[in-house]
Amino acid sequence: MKHYHYIFAGSGLAALMTAYKMAVSGRFADKHILLIDPDEKKANDRTWCFWERGNGNWDEIMFRNWKTALFKNADFSRELDFGGYHYKMVRAADFYSFVLTELRKHPNITFAREKVVDFQDNGTQVLVKTEARNYTCDKLFNSIYKRELPASQHKYPVLQQHFVGWHVKTAIPVFNAGVPTFMDFSIAQKGNTRFMYVLPFSATEAIVEYTLFSKDLLPVEEYEAAIASYLKNLGTTEYEIIDKERGSIPMTSYKFWKQNTKNILHIGSAGGWTKASTGYTFKNSDKLSGKLISFLQTKEDFTKFHKKRKFWLYDLLLLDILARTNEKGSTIFSAMFHRGDAAPIFKFLDEETSLAEDLGVIWRCPKGLFVKALLRRLF
Incomplete structure (x- = not known):
């Protein structure tokens, strides 16, 4: 059974950010690090957006950058004053490629294309079980989200930010490439919080998402019908669907950090790193992964990492x-x-x-x- 200093169960956004920062810091070169995930992380399977002042850690792979956005409801429309903030977009494929290229330069970092099925803290080390074999490590970072944890309680509500997005190319110009639509609540609410979200790349190309903050998901057909209706209202029925995206992001103040042990730290959505009120994850993960790197150099007990604010x-x-x-x-x-x-x-x-x-x-x-x-x- 092979032993590592650090193991990542899952290699999503938070795990890759943390591993990347460990690698480029130069302070963990003597530590053996393993990332376990059945997915090779090559697909452009999601899009991350975040607002930020000035230059940031991920500008090298930034796909788009906007200085304003539109907010709209049934009564008014506002082009927002960002006051120096920029709304930045990073594509998953670019992020994966950038981070994995760096990680592969470090011989102390290895990958296992396996599925983690269980792990447990034995006090002095952590046992990690996959479908293929077992590993041990000093410290485990888990980013595998378990829906049953927040779902099993009623003290803290659990909503979903759920959406379907179409990357479309239209036959005629209908988008303003310089102004994304941050939230458009002018659409029918139907007893929920529903809005359209538009990320334009040109006058004829954009990602258009139908998004809800609610408890229950919809049939795929309902999201897609809403997008088609929205595009029709913009003035176009002729368009090519280049790609589709679908997601459901947990929105909850459930205390995920209560599951941490001395040697197991839950990160990403599994650790409550997703901003509960908005579903935004990228910026929070960037901040918290940086804090985690500093924490690892001075402390050992993962139950001390989280601070409620x-x-x-x-x-x-x-x-x-x-x-x-x-x-x-x-x-x-x-x-x-x-x-x-x-x-x-x-x-x-x-x-x-x-x-x-x-x-x-x-x-x-x-x-x-x-x-x-x-x-x-x-x-």
Whole structure:
């Protein structure tokens, strides 16, 4: 049975970010590291977007970069003032290629194309079982998401950010290449939080996604019918579907970190690294993987890694509202973006605001909804 210093169970976004930062830091060259995943990570299977000021860690593989975006509902339309932020897009295929090219330069890092079926912390080391064989390690990073954990409790609501996206090329110009559509709530809500999301590459090419924040997924046909209807309203019925994307991102304030042990750390969505109130994962993973690298150099007990912050409560209150009254999402987000100044909201959602700045954003929201949600939590 082969032993490693570090094993990654799953090699998704958070795992690859962490392994990459370990490699380029030069501080783990004497450690044997294994990444276990049955997928070779070659497909362009998803798209990540995030807002950021100035230069960032992943600009080398940035596919698109926008300086503004559109927010829309049934009553108004705003081109948002980003206040120095940029909305950046990274394609999965580019990310995988970039990271894996670097990791393969390091002889202490190896890969196993296997499926992890179980792992357990034995106190002094971790036993990792795959369908093919067993391994041991000093420390395990697990990014394999177990839906049954948050689903087995009722204290914290569990919603999904679920979507279907079409990468389309239209016969006539219908998109503004310089202005993505951040959220378009002008579509029928049908008792949910539903919006269209558009990432334009040219006047005739874009990714168009039909997105919901709700508990239950829809039949694929319903997402696709909504996209077709939206394109028709933009003025086109003639288009080529270049590619399709489908996803479901967990949105919950469930305390995933309670599953950590001294030698097992849950990362990515499995560790609660997805921003609960928005479903955004890339920026959070970038921040937390960096903090993890620093943590590994000074501490050993993974139960000490997580620190609960005020933003956890903010996210929880929003999810409480959407779980009880899912149709309120349009009202809440419209209130937040009504002024058009997006920078304070981006800073807030990035969890970088002071208490005074928090209150400035919260004060924009429908206060009665959040007061009632807070009182329900307190009493």
